Amino acid sequence: xxxxxxxxxxxxxxxxxxxxxxxxxxxxxxxxxxxxxxxxxxxxxxxxxxxxxxxxxxxxxxxxxxxxxxxxxxxxxxxxxxxxxxxxxxxxxxxxxxxxxxxxxxxxxxxxxxxxxxxx
Numbered sequence: 001x002x003x004x005x006x007x008x009x010x011x012x013x014x015x016x017x018x019x020x021x022x023x024x025x026x027x028x029x030x031x032x033x034x035x036x037x038x039x040x041x042x043x044x045x046x047x048x049x050x051x052x053x054x055x056x057x058x059x060x061x062x063x064x065x066x067x068x069x070x071x072x073x074x075x076x077x078x079x080x081x082x083x084x085x086x087x088x089x090x091x092x093x094x095x096x097x098x099x100x101x102x103x104x105x106x107x108x109x110x111x112x113x114x115x116x117x118x119x120x
Contacts, residue, residue, distance in 0.1 A: 010117055021046060024112060031116045039112045050107035055090065056099045069097045077101075 013019040015029065023045035031037060043049050056077075063069050069092045076084040077099065091098040 012119075021110075028114060028116070031114075033116050033118050036113070036115045039114060041110045041112070043107050043109055046108065046110040047103045047106045050102050054101040056087075056101070057096045058099060060093075060095055060097055063097050 011020075013025075015025065018025075021041065023041050024039055027037065027039040060069070064075070067073065067075060069089050071089055071091060073089040075087055075089075077087050078084050085101060086103075087099040087101050088104060089097060090100040
């Protein structure tokens with residue numbers, strides 16, 4: 001279970017607005033209020049396969065001092081042009097930090113249990 005919404009605010013989206021995964025949106029198309037469905041997405045339909053080339057090793061001195069590196073820590077890496085890319089610390093070594101630019105759920109099949117609720 002990664003993100004339950006039973007005890008929090010339900011997820012809202014506008015159909016065909018691209019706010020959720022396309023394959024999930026397609027699976028929910030045409031459902032009526034009160035209807036429930038379980039949707040399985042293969043990695044290719046969800047967040048894509050893990051890419052072996054989506055990693056980078058940086059010198060530990062280049063890592064922000066305000067954010068001690070530890071496996072699993074998320075951060076944004078900024079390019080010289082100002083673009084920001086999310087990354088996660090994969091491994092901390094004595095002199096370097098290995099970053100993984102894959103989404104944490106890349107390569108995973110995802111299961112959604114969905115119930116359509118009326119708009120509030």
